[in-house]
Amino acid sequence: MDVKKVVLAYSGGLDTSVAIPWFKDNFGCEVICFTADLGQEEELKGLEERSKRAGASKIYIKDLKQEFVEDYIFPTLKANAVYEGKYLLGTSISRPLIAKYLVEVAEAEGADAVAHGATGKGNDQVRFDISLQSLNPSLKVIAPWRIWDLGSRADAINYAIARGIELPVSRGPYSTDRNIWHLSHEGADLEDPAKEPPGDVLMLITPPEKAPDEPAYVEIGFEQGAPRSLNGRRTDAVAMLQELNRIAAAHGVGIIDMVSNRLVGIKSRGVYECPGGTVLYYAHRELEYLTLDRNTLHYKEGAAHRFAELCYDGLWFSPLREALSAFFDETQKTVTGTVRLKLFKGNCISAGATSPYSLYQEGFATFGRFELYDHKDAQGFINLFGLPLRVRAMMKKRAGLKK
Amino acid sequence: MDVKKVVLAYSGGLDTSVIIPWLKENYGCEVVCFAANVGQGEELEGLKERAINSGASKIYIEDLSAEYVKDYIWPTLKADADYEGYLLGTSTARPLIAKYLVKIAEQEAADAVVHGATGKGNDQVRFEVSARALNPRLKVIAPWRLWDIKSREDAIAYLQERHLPVPVKKKRPYSVDRNLWHLSHEGADLEDPANEPPGDLYLMTVPPEKAPDQPTFLEIGFDQGVPCTIDGQAYDGVALIEELNKVGGANGVGLWDMVENRLVGMKSRGVYETPGGTILYRAHQALEMITLDRDTLHFKQIVAQRYAELVYNGLWFSPLREALASFVDETQRTVTGTVRMKLYKGNCAHVGIVSPFSLYDEGIASFGFSELYDHKDAAGFINLFSLPLRVRAFMKERVEQK
Numbered sequence: 001m002d003v004k005k006v007v008l009a010y011s012g013g014l015d016t017s018v019a020i021p022w023f024k025d026n027f028g029c030e031v032i033c034f035t036a037d038l039g040q041e042e043e044l045k046g047l048e049e050r051s052k053r054a055g056a057s058k059i060y061i062k063d064l065k066q067e068f069v070e071d072y073i074f075p076t077l078k079a080n081a082v083y084e085g086k087y088l089l090g091t092s093i094s095r096p097l098i099a100k101y102l103v104e105v106a107e108a109e110g111a112d113a114v115a116h117g118a119t120g121k122g123n124d125q126v127r128f129d130i131s132l133q134s135l136n137p138s139l140k141v142i143a144p145w146r147i148w149d150l151g152s153r154a155d156a157i158n159y160a161i162a163r164g165i166e167l168p169v170s171r172g173p174y175s176t177d178r179n180i181w182h183l184s185h186e187g188a189d190l191e192d193p194a195k196e197p198p199g200d201v202l203m204l205i206t207p208p209e210k211a212p213d214e215p216a217y218v219e220i221g222f223e224q225g226a227p228r229s230l231n232g233r234r235t236d237a238v239a240m241l242q243e244l245n246r247i248a249a250a251h252g253v254g255i256i257d258m259v260s261n262r263l264v265g266i267k268s269r270g271v272y273e274c275p276g277g278t279v280l281y282y283a284h285r286e287l288e289y290l291t292l293d294r295n296t297l298h299y300k301e302g303a304a305h306r307f308a309e310l311c312y313d314g315l316w317f318s319p320l321r322e323a324l325s326a327f328f329d330e331t332q333k334t335v336t337g338t339v340r341l342k343l344f345k346g347n348c349i350s351a352g353a354t355s356p357y358s359l360y361q362e363g364f365a366t367f368g369r370f371e372l373y374d375h376k377d378a379q380g381f382i383n384l385f386g387l388p389l390r391v392r393a394m395m396k397k398r399a400g401l402k403k
Numbered sequence: 404m405d406v407k408k409v410v411l412a413y414s415g416g417l418d419t420s421v422i423i424p425w426l427k428e429n430y431g432c433e434v435v436c437f438a439a440n441v442g443q444g445e446e447l448e449g450l451k452e453r454a455i456n457s458g459a460s461k462i463y464i465e466d467l468s469a470e471y472v473k474d475y476i477w478p479t480l481k482a483d484a485d486y487e488g489y490l491l492g493t494s495t496a497r498p499l500i501a502k503y504l505v506k507i508a509e510q511e512a513a514d515a516v517v518h519g520a521t522g523k524g525n526d527q528v529r530f531e532v533s534a535r536a537l538n539p540r541l542k543v544i545a546p547w548r549l550w551d552i553k554s555r556e557d558a559i560a561y562l563q564e565r566h567l568p569v570p571v572k573k574k575r576p577y578s579v580d581r582n583l584w585h586l587s588h589e590g591a592d593l594e595d596p597a598n599e600p601p602g603d604l605y606l607m608t609v610p611p612e613k614a615p616d617q618p619t620f621l622e623i624g625f626d627q628g629v630p631c632t633i634d635g636q637a638y639d640g641v642a643l644i645e646e647l648n649k650v651g652g653a654n655g656v657g658l659w660d661m662v663e664n665r666l667v668g669m670k671s672r673g674v675y676e677t678p679g680g681t682i683l684y685r686a687h688q689a690l691e692m693i694t695l696d697r698d699t700l701h702f703k704q705i706v707a708q709r710y711a712e713l714v715y716n717g718l719w720f721s722p723l724r725e726a727l728a729s730f731v732d733e734t735q736r737t738v739t740g741t742v743r744m745k746l747y748k749g750n751c752a753h754v755g756i757v758s759p760f761s762l763y764d765e766g767i768a769s770f771g772f773s774e775l776y777d778h779k780d781a782a783g784f785i786n787l788f789s790l791p792l793r794v795r796a797f798m799k800e801r802v803e804q805k
Binding site for chain 1: 703
């Protein structure tokens with residue numbers, strides 16, 4: 001493959017640090033780095049020098065937090081999309097955004113390829129590759145992990161040492177991915193699902209056992225399905241999520257431990273910390289209970305399932321994902337109001353919700369008389385609702401069917 | 404019930420002619436009539452006189468054909484929605500009629516709206532759910548659920564006793580609903596699904612056996628899912644459907660004989676004629692074959708099923724119907740192109756599809772090599788696609804050994 005200039009999604013970790021000299025050795029090409037600030041809270045300042053010392057000609061560092069929250073997290077929240085009942089898609093929805101800017105930088109730089117450090121066994125390679133290909137089908141995508149001979153972490157360290165590349169500080173035995181929405185842990189002793197995650201695996205969240213004995217109350221204000229205020233204060237989305245992460249994490253909320261089906265056919269075990277996200281999903285759902293009619297709510301649950309699959313499988317930039325978002329946006333027109341929640345030792349408990357568009361009417365659900373609801377109507381309703389089953393019962397009798 | 408003024412959905416047929424005097428006798432109220440032209444092709448001119456002669460104080464006659472096509476038929480076509488195979492002709496017209504009933508009732512400060520649908524059908528639900536969704540304070544009166552009139556003879560006797568005009572007696576024994584999109588037949592010998600529909604049943608369509616021996620070809624152009632040309636010539640929605648009804652009907656296209664599940668819990672037998680609609684559904688689906696990706700197409704098929712249920716069940720003015728329509732509209736952005744159709748003795752097939760947004764690439768689908776598709780990729784793909792089944796097979800082996 002003839003490559004003159006490549007843009008590499010660079011994190012500063014071991015894999016992408018090794019990738020820089022590897023590209024120069026194997027393709028003789030110029031390497032430009034791109035780093036997205038998605039709220040990973042790691043030191044981004046030293047990155048420029050480190051990437052240059054490793055051989056990069058240039059590095060772009062871009063703060064994408066705002067775009068990530070507004071254009072990727074909130075649409076997913078409005079859908080209430082959850083993969084396999086647990087995972088709030090923190091890594092899944094960040095990859096397409098990184099890919100979008102990789103393409104943008106590659107086009108601006110006239111590069112002929114883009115590269116990422118995802119391995120050949122995971123979901124992220126799919127998410128990167130597919131997003132990149134859907135945005136610019138002419139760009140080459142290079143995934144060194146699918147090509148090189150480095151089979152392990154130790155191989156990569158040796159490769160780096162042999163070329164005088166400084167090793168990044170190790171972040172512990174687990175493979176992690178962090179952004180403003182979540183933090184994931186995989187690998188090492190977590191690989192055995194029979195084992196409880198050790199107490200020190202968590203980096204953001206206080207384990208429920210150590211959380212305060214007093215609950216914290218939070219009040220979240222939504223406008224058309226998007227959270228816009230916290231405890232009565234209207235703030236920008238990034239600041240609000242950071243604040244909510246802090247409060248929820250302190251109360252042990254948002255730990256997710258699961259075995260999930262990777263798209264490549266493998267089951268894998270992951271532990272996720274998603275404090276603010278867990279609270280927002282819970283609150284959003286509470287508000288939808290008040291504001292959505294039965295048909296919309298039930299159908300939306302099915303659509304959310306498909307939306308989550310698309311996000312997880314890397315199909316963010318696909319027509320179905322976009323069409324489903326149009327559906328969700330239409331459902332969110334009246335999902336406006338405030339939800340109060342109690343956070344207590346890992347629990348997220350409803351403590352009151354209000355909406356100007358509430359469909360709940362006290363007069364109905366309780367036993368009072370009300371002009372709209374006449375108890376006598378129920379007789380006719382039930383007779384007709386059950387009619388097909390009565391017809392069937394008569395047929396069975398007539399035909400002598402026992403079962 | 405205290406009612407001073409009502410607006411009646413009036414067709415000029417026997418039932419609604421009886422309803423006018425019945426309302427006046429039982430409520431002492433003023434009766435304002437409303438007749439919608441949704442392309443039923445019946446004489447609307449004599450209606451005013453007939454309504455007044457029956458005792459109405461006023462009649463509104465509105466041509467809603469264009470709105471019917473644009474806002475009710477096209478969204479349903481874009482969704483490819485069919486209910487158990489039925490193309491929803493009556494179902495889509497009822498909410499539109501209800502919309503104008505409510506509008507006129509508000510304008511006239513009436514306190515109730517009235518329709519002539521019976522207590523056993525779907526239409527009562529469609530009228531009333533639509534009317535309530537639009538104005539929850541208006542009363543709805545459905546005389547068929549209240550009065551003692553049980554038959555056609557009762558109704559005629561009711562009018563004769565009062566020396567009121569009796570609409571000309573129909574010769575046909577079937578209950579019919581017709582509009583621009585379709586014509587339905589129910590009742591009489593059709594009620595037994597063991598009976599084949601009689602040869603003289605059809606009013607829009609030539610039976611396939613009597614259709615021409617030569618096929619007819621026509622080319623339909625779509626713009627974002629909406630049909631807009633026939634053989635390169637631009638048509639407005641109403642004229643386009645009229646033209647396709649003519650051509651489709653002449654070639655025996657669009658007959659649909661079914662036993663369907665009514666919302667009120669019973670099965671009923673209906674025979675439908677939807678010549679133009681059938682051509683448009685087939686052509687639209689053909690265009691989607693080349694313009695929609697797999698994921699969108701498959702999901703849209705499930706959406707269509709739910710959409711059809713909502714429309715059939717009278718839930719047109721509901722948030723889910725509207726949200727599904729937003730989904731469908733988004734999918735239609737590239738459903739633009741032309742489809743050549745061949746009509747022949749009841750058959751309706753696409754014989755040529757072209758779109759500037761086609762996703763079909765001859766180079767990929769055929770056996771040549773191309774840069775996009777490397778045969779070697781297939782090995783890796785299949786290995787990973789089948790991995791969960793291989794893992795399961797290993798698991799079974801392991802368990803059986805124990």
